[in-house]
Amino acid sequence: MAKGRVTVIDIAEAAGVSKSTVSLVLQGSPLVNEITRAKVSTVMRELGYVYNRGAATLRQTSAKSKIIGMVVNDLTNGFFAELAVGVDMVVQSAGFVQFLANTAESVDRQQEVIASMREHGISGLIVSPARATTAKDLKAVTEAGIPVVTAVRNVPGARCSSLVSDNAAGTAQAVRHLAGLGHTRIAFLGGFPDIMVFEERRRGYEQGLRAAGLPFREDYVVSSGASRAGGVEAIGKAMRLPDPPTATVCFNDAVAFGVCDGLRARGMEPGRDFAVVGFDDVIEAKAAVPALTTVSVDPQAMGMRAAQLLLKQINAGRAEAEAVTTSVRLVVRESCGAGHKVKTEELA
Amino acid sequence: MAKGRVTVIDIAEAAGVSKSTVSLVLQGSPLVNEITRAKVSTVMRELGYVYNRGAATLRQTSAKSKIIGMVVNDLTNGFFAELAVGVDMVVQSAGFVQFLANTAESVDRQQEVIASMREHGISGLIVSPARATTAKDLKAVTEAGIPVVTAVRNVPGARCSSLVSDNAAGTAQAVRHLAGLGHTRIAFLGGFPDIMVFEERRRGYEQGLRAAGLPFREDYVVSSGASRAGGVEAIGKAMRLPDPPTATVCFNDAVAFGVCDGLRARGMEPGRDFAVVGFDDVIEAKAAVPALTTVSVDPQAMGMRAAQLLLKQINAGRAEAEAVTTSVRLVVRESCGAGHKVKTEELA
DNA sequence: AATCGGATTTGGATCGATCTAATATGTTTC
DNA sequence: GAAACATATTAGATCGATCCAAATCCGATT
DSSP states (O other): OOSSOOOHHHHHHHHTSOHHHHHHHHTTOTTSOHHHHHHHHHHHHHHTOOOOHHHHHHHOTTOOOSEEEEEESOTTSHHHHHHHHHHHHHHHHTTOEEEEEEOTTOHHHHHHHHHHHHHTTOSOEEEOOOTTOOHHHHHHHHHTTOOEEEESSOOTTOSSEEEEEOHHHHHHHHHHHHHHTTOOOEEEEOBOTTSHHHHHHHHHHHHHHHHTTOOOOGGGEEOBOSSHHHHHHHHHHHHTSSSOOSEEEESSHHHHHHHHHHHHHTTOOBTTTBEEEEEEOOHHHHHSSSOOEEEEOOHHHHHHHHHHHHHHHHHHSSOOOOEEEEOOEEEOOSTTSOTTSOOHHHHO | OOSSOOOHHHHHHHHTSOHHHHHHHHTTOTTSOHHHHHHHHHHHHHHTOOOOHHHHHHHOTTOOOSEEEEEESOTTSHHHHHHHHHHHHHHHHTTOEEEEEEOTTOHHHHHHHHHHHHHTTOSOEEEOOOTTOOHHHHHHHHHTTOOEEEESSOOTTOSSEEEEEOHHHHHHHHHHHHHHTTOOOEEEEOBOTTSHHHHHHHHHHHHHHHHTTOOOOGGGEEOBOSSHHHHHHHHHHHHTSSSOOSEEEESSHHHHHHHHHHHHHTTOOBTTTBEEEEEEOOHHHHHSSSOOEEEEOOHHHHHHHHHHHHHHHHHHSSOOOOEEEEOOEEEOOSTTSOTTSOOHHHHO
16 A cells, blocks of 8 residues: 555546546536545545655646745744744645745855755745845746745845845834934944844934934944844943933844843843844744843734735736835833833724 | 746747757756766856746655655743744755644644645655644555655554653653652643643653652652643642642743742742652753753654755655654753752763 | 437547657667 | 677656547437
8 A cells, every 4th residue: 555656547447447537526616416426435545545746747838836945044043933834824724735944044055955945846836034144046046937926034036026124114113113212322223234134223313313303422332242242242232331321222122132132231120121023023022021122123024914915926927026114103011111101002 | 037937948939959958957867968967057146046836746756845844732931933944944954845834733724734744745744743643644644655754752553653752751861850759749830731741750750759769659649731821720739738749840941941940939949849850851940940860752852853854865765664762861951959969961 | 300509428649758669860780 | 800898878757736629419400
């Protein structure tokens, strides 16, 4: 039984019909008689038939493989894991399966897995690109007519759709909120300037300061790893300044948590003695103590949108490049010290 | 170009050879002349040829699809995300691709994705089963001769290999450590009793108490969600006992973080006023403040082992069921209050 | 009885690769 | 010069499904 795979021909013989009829049943064609359909279906179940999608897609010139590829730069980061989950949800309910590969920020690895996925016949690709990705890295795929959606980070010049969050608007909103609470010395901590996301969030920070009538100070921008450890490091540097900040917008939530850790290590309590705002709204942000005020990106929703966008393009046949910016909103919790105000979340 | 896919026949014509020769080149056969090989390779590159693995595996009776399936119960949990990354690493370097699907603890969803993966022709399956999974849920796959490895949780009665960590030994070791620090009122917080993992860790907790000559108290076992929020809840209940504990072993790290949050909300500092030990050793455990003392499972290494075990079985052709228990070790950091002692990590 | 038309069913070609066995091309040996 | 041999190449069948055009079936109509 394990040896000889059951094929349409086996079913046809057992049910006393031709393989063509079996094929029609598989496709749910209205041409086939109900009695025949029932008989064939029964036989399929009895013999434990498993559809061979590979053989099917081989024949179909229209080539819908029902597989999409998902390539992520860092799956150990909760943000991207949730992104993948969002994609998975949409993809699953559309009857697709997803290949998933992690690149750990290596462009080489990224190219390898994309090539490998292509060999297996993906009908679309979602990629959260490794840091140094350029347009020519995606050229081969896009030119083959395979729809590509970049998520989170975009690749300038690539002929594909992209889905990024409105980073500048997010940090700008955060700064205005802090200024509204009376802060005048607001820092921007964490992250490295080599990716576009950093540039955008930093720009928003500057815009927010200007909008609040506050001066921009170069020394209040402290870059570091985009991790919890990086946050500890960044707040350390910031607090050693002659004129230390009293509030900060962080590159992301991981940094923000690190900043909280660093503050406690100095005997300061985040939210009470210092205002901290994150970016991303990972799940732990809500549960943390104090709950983190942060710019909500909702990675899962973003993953879902990316998948929907991709599926739309796959079904349309033509890949119309579309650049979508998903809006963000500030979720005010406790770490910014606005605890006494009405929380926006409770209004929703 | 995007329309007509390039096939071996196109290559053959352009290179002035037969499709058979092209096929031999693709397989790196030593039969083909070096000059011919070079010529064919060049043409392949020029025409942008992409290997169609589906067509190849269709013909090969030996059916090595170079695809493995990975099914995870909760990818938003960092532990499982890292497990997937570990699998991915091994799988990638073996030239395989992985399907990845998240089940969110739904057995129905799990069955659907496994069926879907089968249709696409996976040559092996790694599954971290949804909570209510039974042996008969995996029967179809194992009977088809597809190697299956269950990771993290095992499915009693299923004819497949399994890879679980030595849960009982882990908690037992944690309890002995706390007892060695002088604690006598040690709780076990978090998790729900409906999964085997909980039972094992709880049993280890009991064994540890016995080994330390301490009594087992029913009310010191507080179950709750296996999440950060669950930890906050559990420590809340525990501290309202007439005779509250002074230390706890937690179901996992997420719970442990929640316990720390809950302690702070009560004005107690974890590590100083109360000893907390986690389980899993997720990445954040090291970076947290205070750094979390925890039983290290190293999910990434576990994922790698699972993948290696599966690949071994795929290559062997025969699926010899193997039950592997991976050993665990206590990583002493700060949250247990043993800060003044030499840290085991620094000895490594 | 012959014809018609809608409803079902079917044989054979086909997708892009691999496999088998056979063939072409040199080289060496007797 | 023919047989023997290794080296390179190739035609044609094949995997498991789908597609197309053609073949059946069957009750209704002429």
